[in-house]
Amino acid sequence: MKDQKKMWSVFSLKHVLVVSLALNVGLIFRVLYEGEKNLSGFCLENKEAFMAEADAHVSKNTSLVTSTAATPTEVRDGVIDLGHGDPTMYERFWKRTGDKTTVVISGWQSISYFSDVGNICWFLEPEFANVVVRLHRLVGNAVTEDRHVVVGTGSSQLFLAVLYALSPPNASEPMDVVSAAPFYSSYPLMTDFLKSGLYKWAGDAHKYGEDRPYIELVTSPNNPDGLIRQAVVNRSEGILVHDLAYYWPQYAPISSPADQDIMLFTVSKTTGHAGSRIGWALVKDEDIAKKMTKFIELNTIGVSKDSQLRAAKILQAVADSYDNVGCNSEESETFFDYGYNVMKKRWKQLREAVNKSSLFSLPDFPLGTCTFSGRTFKSQPAFAWLKCEGEIEDCENFLQSHKVVSRGGKHFGDSTKYVRICTLSRDETFNLFIERLSTIKTRNSYTN
Amino acid sequence: MKDQKKMWSVFSLKHVLVVSLALNVGLIFRVLYEGEKNLSGFCLENKEAFMAEADAHVSKNTSLVTSTAATPTEVRDGVIDLGHGDPTMYERFWKRTGDKTTVVISGWQSISYFSDVGNICWFLEPEFANVVVRLHRLVGNAVTEDRHVVVGTGSSQLFLAVLYALSPPNASEPMDVVSAAPFYSSYPLMTDFLKSGLYKWAGDAHKYGEDRPYIELVTSPNNPDGLIRQAVVNRSEGILVHDLAYYWPQYAPISSPADQDIMLFTVSKTTGHAGSRIGWALVKDEDIAKKMTKFIELNTIGVSKDSQLRAAKILQAVADSYDNVGCNSEESETFFDYGYNVMKKRWKQLREAVNKSSLFSLPDFPLGTCTFSGRTFKSQPAFAWLKCEGEIEDCENFLQSHKVVSRGGKHFGDSTKYVRICTLSRDETFNLFIERLSTIKTRNSYTN
Numbered sequence: 080m081k082d083q084k085k086m087w088s089v090f091s092l093k094h095v096l097v098v099s100l101a102l103n104v105g106l107i108f109r110v111l112y113e114g115e116k117n118l119s120g121f122c123l124e125n126k127e128a129f130m131a132e133a134d135a136h137v138s139k140n141t142s143l144v145t146s147t148a149a150t151p152t153e154v155r156d157g158v159i160d161l162g163h164g165d166p167t168m169y170e171r172f173w174k175r176t177g178d179k180t181t182v183v184i185s186g187w188q189s190i191s192y193f194s195d196v197g198n199i200c201w202f203l204e205p206e207f208a209n210v211v212v213r214l215h216r217l218v219g220n221a222v223t224e225d226r227h228v229v230v231g232t233g234s235s236q237l238f239l240a241v242l243y244a245l246s247p248p249n250a251s252e253p254m255d256v257v258s259a260a261p262f263y264s265s266y267p268l269m270t271d272f273l274k275s276g277l278y279k280w281a282g283d284a285h286k287y288g289e290d291r292p293y294i295e296l297v298t299s300p301n302n303p304d305g306l307i308r309q310a311v312v313n314r315s316e317g318i319l320v321h322d323l324a325y326y327w328p329q330y331a332p333i334s335s336p337a338d339q340d341i342m343l344f345t346v347s348k349t350t351g352h353a354g355s356r357i358g359w360a361l362v363k364d365e366d367i368a369k370k371m372t373k374f375i376e377l378n379t380i381g382v383s384k385d386s387q388l389r390a391a392k393i394l395q396a397v398a399d400s401y402d403n404v405g406c407n408s409e410e411s412e413t414f415f416d417y418g419y420n421v422m423k424k425r426w427k428q429l430r431e432a433v434n435k436s437s438l439f440s441l442p443d444f445p446l447g448t449c450t451f452s453g454r455t456f457k458s459q460p461a462f463a464w465l466k467c468e469g470e471i472e473d474c475e476n477f478l479q480s481h482k483v484v485s486r487g488g489k490h491f492g493d494s495t496k497y498v499r500i501c502t503l504s505r506d507e508t509f510n511l512f513i514e515r516l517s518t519i520k521t522r523n524s525y526t527n
Numbered sequence: 528m529k530d531q532k533k534m535w536s537v538f539s540l541k542h543v544l545v546v547s548l549a550l551n552v553g554l555i556f557r558v559l560y561e562g563e564k565n566l567s568g569f570c571l572e573n574k575e576a577f578m579a580e581a582d583a584h585v586s587k588n589t590s591l592v593t594s595t596a597a598t599p600t601e602v603r604d605g606v607i608d609l610g611h612g613d614p615t616m617y618e619r620f621w622k623r624t625g626d627k628t629t630v631v632i633s634g635w636q637s638i639s640y641f642s643d644v645g646n647i648c649w650f651l652e653p654e655f656a657n658v659v660v661r662l663h664r665l666v667g668n669a670v671t672e673d674r675h676v677v678v679g680t681g682s683s684q685l686f687l688a689v690l691y692a693l694s695p696p697n698a699s700e701p702m703d704v705v706s707a708a709p710f711y712s713s714y715p716l717m718t719d720f721l722k723s724g725l726y727k728w729a730g731d732a733h734k735y736g737e738d739r740p741y742i743e744l745v746t747s748p749n750n751p752d753g754l755i756r757q758a759v760v761n762r763s764e765g766i767l768v769h770d771l772a773y774y775w776p777q778y779a780p781i782s783s784p785a786d787q788d789i790m791l792f793t794v795s796k797t798t799g800h801a802g803s804r805i806g807w808a809l810v811k812d813e814d815i816a817k818k819m820t821k822f823i824e825l826n827t828i829g830v831s832k833d834s835q836l837r838a839a840k841i842l843q844a845v846a847d848s849y850d851n852v853g854c855n856s857e858e859s860e861t862f863f864d865y866g867y868n869v870m871k872k873r874w875k876q877l878r879e880a881v882n883k884s885s886l887f888s889l890p891d892f893p894l895g896t897c898t899f900s901g902r903t904f905k906s907q908p909a910f911a912w913l914k915c916e917g918e919i920e921d922c923e924n925f926l927q928s929h930k931v932v933s934r935g936g937k938h939f940g941d942s943t944k945y946v947r948i949c950t951l952s953r954d955e956t957f958n959l960f961i962e963r964l965s966t967i968k969t970r971n972s973y974t975n
Binding site for chain 2: 163165166167169170173174176177178179180181182183184185186187188189190191192193194196232233235236239243265268269272273274275276277347351352353354355356357374377378379380381382383384385386389393396
């Protein structure tokens with residue numbers, strides 16, 4: 080097995096290289112003869128060719144057919160795992176775009192630790208910073224004027240960088256960190272795992288009564304429940320950090336550009352590229368941006384340039400596709416339309432399944448008009464905050480007994496009657512989950 | 528933890544799928560292309576084509592111009608900055624290898640957070656793990672049998688992961704962390720910047736007298752002075768961490784495979800790809816590997832897959848070039864020969880310049896025979912630990928007055944009469960430095 084794997088890696092590395100040469104030649108000619116404009120659009124003239132290639136993959140390796148089609152990797156031995164936020168839903172879209180989003184990095188590139196020595200964030204790739212600003216302007220979900228862009232190894236690292244940047248270095252007591260329940264389950268763990276003397280988790284913001292400086296995390300749309308959030312403590316000693324990972328038009332109507340002092344975003348939830356570990360912060364205060372940069376320097380001496388360059392290429396392709404009027408036809412869905420349509424369909428399926436029984440309920444969301452798409456719709460979040468009604472006290476165990484893995488409410492500072500279920504899995508997984516949910520008719524099946 | 532294991536196993540087929548798709552893409556194109564044999568060697572037949580492509584890239588990307596053009600970023604306004612360990616020396620070699628080390632990643636690849644759910648380190652790309660083992664076996668610098676590979680965002684993240692993994696979670700006192708002076712200047716900063724209750728910097732191992740558990744960092748060859756190191760405290764309550772970033776045949780003779788419980792390495796100093804932020808740990812104890820993985824999960828939710836795939840491709844090319852006898856001619860230097868020859872030349876230049884005046888001295892190193900190259904030579908480290916002799920008390924200021932930026936001895940827990948100077952800069956920078964050093968004849972120039 081080990082040798083097999085080794086053999087695969089040797090071959091795949093050699094041969095993908097050959098593909099790259101073909102792609103490069105193609106790209107260069109298209110730049111010369113068709114111009115940049117069409118290059119990054121999502122016209123699907125190559126779709127058939129690409130799908131044929133994809134089919135070739137599958138037919139050449141029958142042993143893997145099952146893991147791409149009938150039983151996706153999120154499902155094994157009949158157990159459907161929706162306990163984490165892995166955004167595999169987006170794979171299908173990116174396969175359609177073919178070579179337009181293929182990144183090519185030569186062996187001699189990105190050797191140095193430094194990306195932009197003139198920038199406060201000296202390890203920030205300018206291409207990435209530029210497209211982040213361009214995309215926010217296009218979508219209208221965040222103000223970028225008078226903001227410093229700080230790149231991080233995912234928004235997790237940026238969250239920790241913010242805690243470091245906002246906590247006074249010589250305080251007698253660690254700074255309190257709060258967020259309104261239900262809050263993202265990783266916040267307490269990430270805040271406390273090193274027992275820092277600079278900051279400590281202080282729990283549910285609704286219950287926070289201390290009269291001292293604090294950091295309040297405002298996640299909007301919220302993970303896990305998808306609601307639009309405002310700060311709840313509202314005291315003068317408070318500093319707000321806005322986690323806007325899900326404030327994108329496939330998940331919620333964009334009402335206006337967020338204009339907060341510290342805003343966190345991540346490629347994982349924007350385009351689905353979680354494996355690249357790239358997030359960014361928009362920071363108003365220069366000293367805070369400097370301290371966040373210092374944290375990342377002491378934590379990982381910067382952020383992968385390869386992933387910044389790849390994320391830049393992906394985000395550029397997203398932005399370019401909206402410049403590309405000729406492409407915006409039915410046969411070539413733009414990225415946010417794809418995301419919106421998939422999420423719309425999934426939430427319709429989900430609510431129908433939930434309404435079939437009296438066992439479950441879901442949050443309702445207000446109608447809103449999206450300034451980006453012009454559509455009026457209700458939020459269709461990346462997570463379903465499902466409640467078990469009636470006598471079922473532990474919803475996670477209940478679903479587990481039906482071979483559905485979710486994350487229980489207690490992890491989010493809330494009741495065990497709730498679970499968080501990821502809605503960003505592959506189609507096969509999600510459809511299987513909907514079927515499974517629909518079959519759960521009575522509490523009796525709990526004991527089955 | 529239980530849920531995590533389940534989650535991992537649920538995903539176990541996914542990675543195999545990704546690898547096999549890459550393989551299939553390769554197989555399709557293999558039919559079309561010949562010359563496989565030379566593909567991974569360092570023959571230069573494609574150099575011209577590659578340089579044309581590189582030039583095209585540079586002209587389209589101004590952010591790359593500064594790092595590839597005649598005046599390197601290490602020299603600004605006549606000031607030569609050798610204060611960091613930026614390994615730009617290697618750019619020249621990687622340009623020679625042309626497209627053989629070009630990595631190509633399609634838009635749909637590496638979407639998921641997960642790489643190898645069956646592995647303790649669930650975000651470790653198998654291609655990377657495999658080539659790490661292959662390279663250590665080839666070079667003979669570390670034992671890989673019965674070791675777990677843990678990948679990190681550079682070895683900095685792995686250093687912090689080790690501190691977390693080795694410190695008891697509920698101790699009344701933080702664990703002491705020591706290293707023999709002169710020690711790597713970042714160790715104290717990285718250990719203490721979050722004021723962790725788990726561990727704290729306890730200074731020079733030579734002066735450590737406490738009778739309680741401690742962690743001793745053994746860096747060998749040592750940063751900054753290049754000496755081969757052993758543990759110095761040697762008490763039963765001690766746990767050793769070996770930082771072997773510089774234990775490669777271009778810097779020092781490989782005497783035998785290191786066989787320690789915890790060994791840290793980094794791509795930055797192996798091949799020079801510092802911008803990719805990829806390091807690895809070889810860890811004997813399974814629980815320590817698990818806790819290190821947990822740290823990285825809570826710190827950055829894994830490590831960039833893009834950079835792991837790129838690092839795998841680069842390391843694969845290094846290893847392949849030694850299989851490729853036809854390529855090992857004068858016109859195609861293998862990677863470690865290139866590194867060895869450049870370092871040999873630079874240390875010769877450096878010692879000649881130093882010997883011209885009575886102002887400076889350098890450490891001497893014992894002769895050793897390298898089991899990898901068969902050569903008998905003295906260490907030629909990535910840093911010069913330069914001492915100002917006589918009346919010059921602050922060597923950093925003295926060199927600063929001659930427009931050379933270095934890092935002063937006090938940062939390394941040693942005297943201000945010493946400075947650390949990076950020897951891995953680009954040729955232009957290093958040659959400029961040697962010229963400048965040669966012009967410093969007398970102490971009087973201090974006041975110039």
